[in-house]
Amino acid sequence: MTASTTRRPFTARTRTSRLTAVGAIAVAGALMLTGCGDQTEGAKQKEKGDATSAAPLAAKLPQAIRDKGEIKVGSDIAYAPVEFKDASGKVVGIDPDIADALGKQLGVKFVFENGTFDTLLTGLRSKRYDMAMSAMTDTKDRQNGVDSETGKKVGEGVDFVDYFTAGVSIYTKKGDDKGIRTWADLCGKKLVVQRGTVSEDLAKAETAKCVKAKKGKITIEAFDNDQQAQTRLRAGGADAGSSDFPVAAYAVKTSGGGKDFQIVGEQVEAAPYGIAVAKNSAQLRDALQAALDAIIKNGEYEKIISKWGVQAGAVTEAKINGGS
Missing domain, CATH: 3.40.190.10 (Periplasmic binding protein-like II)
Structure with missing residues (x-):
């Protein structure tokens, strides 16, 4: 409700007409206030729902992530052209572009947080990140939480949603x-x-x-x-x-x-690059898989891959734990 809301004038010729008019204004005022209240609440709901209003796959995400409106992404942002900072300091590259496209499907923003590559899975396990996306090769060792050099168990392991192939x-x-x-x-x-x-x-x-x-x-x-x-x-x-x-x-x-x-x-x-998620985040994993399949189908994925000149690594479907 704004200050320019129209107010209808009245003439009080008799006490009865005045009382009738006052009563009418009181009712109208109550209705207008109720309307304003509804608009305010509606605005709040709209503000909260803006991110998901045009997102066909938003309902697939865990409610906690939908409420936050963002997914925290652990990434080593120094690996051009996969992810790096441009001259202005903006995070750009193949991964951020794909993440933006996934965000349109899921109705959330993907927020990239910088970290050294060898600490990303540790950060994921400690819940510092919701996922890791950093040109990370999907391997059985990483899936099973095994150190590739020593063969020893070092963690719970992760699940991968594979989105690219590179040698x-x-x-x-x-x-x-x-x-x-x-x-x-x-x-x-x-x-x-x-x-x-x-x-x-x-x-x-x-x-x-x-x-x-x-x-x-x-x-x-x-x-x-x-x-x-x-x-x-x-x-x-x-x-x-x-x-x-x-x-x-x-x-x-x-x-x-x-x-x-x-x-x-x-x-x-x-081998495939994979988006890594914790083993106990199956709903997030499946939502990411569905979103990736959607952008492959609608052509957005191909546009991104072509933009960066890496068409040879494109995938035709989103696989879970396809690495060996």
Whole structure:
């Protein structure tokens, strides 16, 4: 109700007419106040429901998340083009774009919170995040909460909703590949990687083979994020680097205007990226799967993948725990 609400005038010629008019105004006023009250309550309901009014899959989410209106996402935001900050500090990339599209289906906002990659699952288990989305490869070890290096149980494990497929690549300084074409060529050389990634796991497995073949171990230097690894290689502190193919390809394309790095050999170990959720969050997991299937079907997913030039990694359906 606003100050410009129309007020109808009256003329009090007799006491009866005045009393009748006053009574009429009192009734009208009560009705108007009731109307304003309804509008206020309606506005509150509308404000609360705005996020879900156009969201066809909102009802699939847990009520607690619907009430909050947001999903907290743990992510290592230094892994271009999957997730990174642009010049203005805004979080951008493949994952944020997909998350925005999922949010339209579910009626909530996906809020990305930065963390180092090897702490994301711990943060998920401690309920710091509702999910983790960070170019994380879906593996049986992660599903079962097993340390891939020691084989020991380290946690409850997580479920994955798979949304992309990527392999692992090796890259070197441009014009200085050190004769590296395959993982076996890394024997006796120094490799930079991001800590806790499949690249690090592959390097450790390969160096064991190198030692067995008496070719010299791979010296592995692991960093908190991939940008640090790239900086090390760029400065000549290593012979090669390794990361997921989309990340390596993006670094080759953009670093130094395309003059810093080159990819050598073929990508290996192609596997799905998955959105990780806690084992006890089956309703959230299933809601994310339904939303991903919806954006694949309506074409929004294809637009995002094409925007970032990574069509080769597109999936045709959302699978749960499809990694091996």
